[in-house]
Amino acid sequence: MNDSSIVHVLEALKIRLDEENVLAVHSTSGIYPKMGFVFNEPLTKYELEQLIRKNNLDLPAEYREFLLLHNGAEFFTYEYGYSFCLYSIEDMIKEYHSLEEYCDVDYILNYCYPIGYMVDHGTLLLDLSNFKQTNKGNILLMGVNTINLYCDLPTWLDRMLISQGNAYWEWYSKEVEFE
Known part of the structure; x- marks a missing residue:
């Protein structure tokens, strides 16, 4: 996929969904469970601008x-739930105010917005520390430790869909050295 905009990433997913927003995914042991996707109604540009300004x-x-x-x-x-979610703007604002109450990391409070959640992993943060230079955010995952995933939101979402909701950054390999 050359254009990794959110629109194109979601269009590529929706082409594969059935009429009930369900997709059969490959799992371990040859099992193909059906997984769903729930998409909230969009905001209007006016609603979004009002919330941003307010x-x-x-x-x-x-x-x-x-x-x-x-x-x-x-x-x-x-x-039993979902693999991950991306918050509505209202939930993002609510979660940000919760962060202000319990988080003591100035970097997170000054540069990051909580934009989603990954079950068993933690809160997805949109890091805007380089936003002025790049006009893009970087995705962090804040759990027991905070992990930098070194990608913007469209790239992260694309990778999450390709990995079927699994923590792709935990898949790694190590070079083998032979004597």
Whole structure:
């Protein structure tokens, strides 16, 4: 995929979904469970601009684009929940205010917005520390430790869909040296 905009990433996913937003995914032992996807209704440009102005937010185009497509979504849903979600702007603002109450890391409070959650891993943060130079955010995952995933939101979402909701950054290999 050459154009990794949120629109193109989500279009590529939706082409594969059935009429109930369900997809059969490959799992271990040859099992093909059906996983769902829940997409919230979009915000209008006017609603988004009002919320941004009211809350003094500085959001990159990639996240605005997502909110204008779907004001929140759950990915790889099943009977017990979901693999990960991207928050609505209202939930993002609420989670940010919660962060202010318990987080003592100035960097996170000054440069990051909580934009989603990964079950068993933690909160997805949109790091805007380089936003002025790049006009893009960087994705961090804040759990027991904070992990830099070194990519913007469209790239992260694309990778999460390719890995079927699994923590792709935990898949690694190591060069073998022979004597």
